Amino acid sequence: FITVPAGLNVSFVVDDSGVVSVDGNGTVTALKSGVAKVTVLVGDNKMYAMNSTVVTVTVSKIPTEIVSSAVTTDYNVDKNLVITLKDANGKPISGVKVTIDLNRAKTYATDNKGQVKVSTKGLSPNAYTAKITFAGDIKYLGSAKNVNVVIKKATPKLTAKNKKFKKSTNVKKYTVTLKTNTKKAMKKVTVTLNVNKKTITAKTNSKGKAIFKIKKLTKKGKYSATVTFKENK
Numbered sequence: 001f002i003t004v005p006a007g008l009n010v011s012f013v014v015d016d017s018g019v020v021s022v023d024g025n026g027t028v029t030a031l032k033s034g035v036a037k038v039t040v041l042v043g044d045n046k047m048y049a050m051n052s053t054v055v056t057v058t059v060s061k062i063p064t065e066i067v068s069s070a071v072t073t074d075y076n077v078d079k080n081l082v083i084t085l086k087d088a089n090g091k092p093i094s095g096v097k098v099t100i101d102l103n104r105a106k107t108y109a110t111d112n113k114g115q116v117k118v119s120t121k122g123l124s125p126n127a128y129t130a131k132i133t134f135a136g137d138i139k140y141l142g143s144a145k146n147v148n149v150v151i152k153k154a155t156p157k158l159t160a161k162n163k164k165f166k167k168s169t170n171v172k173k174y175t176v177t178l179k180t181n182t183k184k185a186m187k188k189v190t191v192t193l194n195v196n197k198k199t200i201t202a203k204t205n206s207k208g209k210a211i212f213k214i215k216k217l218t219k220k221g222k223y224s225a226t227v228t229f230k231e232n233k
Contacts, residue, residue, distance in 0.1 A: 008048060013039040020057050030059040032138040063088040066098075066132050066145040075125050075154040076182055080117040081147065083132055085110050093140065101131040102149060124233065125153045153231065154181040158191075160227040165217075172214040176227050179208050189232070195225035 012022040019036035021029045028038070036057045043050040065086050073079040081102065085093045092114025099107045100118050108116040118130075128149040136142030160176040174193065178186045185208030193200045193212045202210040217223065 008042050011041045013041065019059050028057060033059050033061045035059075061136065061141045062139060064093065064134055064136070064140050064143040066134060066143050068130075068132060068145060068147045070148040070150075071120060072150040072152065073120055074152050074181055075123075076121060076180065077154075078119055078121040080119055081130055081149060083116045083118070083147075085114045085116075085134055085143075087140065096134065096137060096140070099133045099135070101133075102128060105131075120149060120151060123149075123151045125151045127151075156180050156186060156229065157183070158227060158229055160225075167218065167220050170215065172217060174212045174214060174225075175209055176212075177207075177209050178204050178229055184208075189229065192228045192230075193225055194228070195223050 010026070012024075012026060014020060014022050015037045017034055017036045019030070019032055019034040020038070021031060022038055023029075026040075036059070038055045038057055039052055040055060041050065041052045042048075065088075067084040067086060068082060071079060071081050081100070083098060083100065085096065085098060087093055092110070092112075094110050094112045094114050096110050097107050098110060098116050099105055100116065102118060102120075103123060106118075108118070110116055128151070130147045130149050131144070132147060133144045134140070134142050157179045158176060159179075163174055165172040176191060176193075178189065178191060180186055185206065186204055187206055187208065189204050190201055191204060191210040193202070193214075195214065196217055198216065200212045200214065202212045204210045
């Protein structure tokens with residue numbers, strides 16, 4: 001605010017720093033961070049001589065904050081790590097670049113909500129630290145945050161039903177099905193069948209089916225069988 005006698009002409013001259021612009025009403029608009037010098041000229045009429053003063057305008061970058069929560073999920077489940085970039089007043093910052101290093105670094109642009117969503121699907125079971133960085137720009141200060149991401153081993157579904165065989169059948173074929181936690185067939189993995197103190201192994205086919213060929217089960221009776229898939233990585 002500058003106070004001058006009524007009726008005087010007032011004009012403004014801004015230096016070439018590019019930090020601010022000033023309109024004819026003296027409204028200052030910040031263009032980038034830095035320090036600018038604005039010369040205010042008054043007078044130039046019959047009663048008052050020309051006079052001037054120099055005003056220093058300092059524009060600071062706006063502080064930012066990265067908001068994100070830890071993620072825990074199972075292998076191959078499509079769950080997102082959600083990151084929101086906000087300014088000092090809690091307003092989302094859109095259209096700026098944020099780098100997330102989750103197993104490997106990648107740069108994303110924030111959407112109109114100031115958000116970036118990174119899928120955790122496909123990450124191997126492990127404990128990760130997502131390193132989130134906003135480097136800042138001409139308007140905003142940079143910020144950084146580390147977030148824990150835990151991928152647990154998935155629990156597959158093994159389907160094994162009761163089965164009746166004729167005693168006279170020499171090779172008794174027994175089929176089980178193994179699918180992932182997302183209901184997809186688990187191919188070429190080994191499954192074991194333990195029955196009557198004997199252990200038989202079989203590999204699943206393209207449909208996740210393992211077919212056991214039981215050859216030495218010739219006595220009539222009811223048997224309990226255990227079907228097992230041992231965990232892998």
